[in-house]
Amino acid sequence: NAGVTQTPKFQVLKTGQSMTLQCAQDMNHEYMSWYRQDPGMGLRLIHYSVGAGITDQGEVPNGYNVSRSTTEDFPLRLLSAAPSQTSVYFCASSYEVGREQYFGPGTRLTVT
């Protein structure tokens, strides 16, 4: 199993550009989520999904969209990048909501 994979590892965007952060898992997990981690801080939940076709907002959803068309993939879209979105983004998955979560290696995003 590859576990949770994220691409790209690093990305630099200009203000106003859009992009999609990819996340995939091969463990047949129902629950997937996106977090962001700002320097020196803990992780904050952006969006989550309890299964294919179902998504919901976390605590910091503004400026981000998600979709879950398959069990394996949970992409995060930045609609119009802003410097405040400079952060490290982590995707996570678990067998079901409430179970232990497995995190990807992260995407380091810089918006200039």
Add this chain to the structure above:
Amino acid sequence: DAKTTQPNSMESNEEEPVHLPCNHSTISGTDYIHWYRQLPSQGPEYVIHGLTSNVNNRMASLAIAEDRKSSTLILHRATLRDAAVYYCILRDAGSSNTGKLIFGQGTTLQVKP
């Protein structure tokens, strides 16, 4: 969500046991105690979790106070690879669970050779 309190940092010597404390005085009866750790430049990694009884796994042990207002993560023999930020997190097992993990500041563990 109930809050946890952890020391900002701790030091340990390699190959010695490490006891990482966590206070959670407002814990509810349905809250599970989870521990994750984050090694430098990596994503968080699940360590262990428990509800009332002490728990052991290949990575660590979790000792839970009888009143559940505190818990201790025990690394039996610290290695340099255990240097990380350790997060103590309460997870509500109730039906409204979003799966959200609330990461506080955690405890930064430094392991000296």
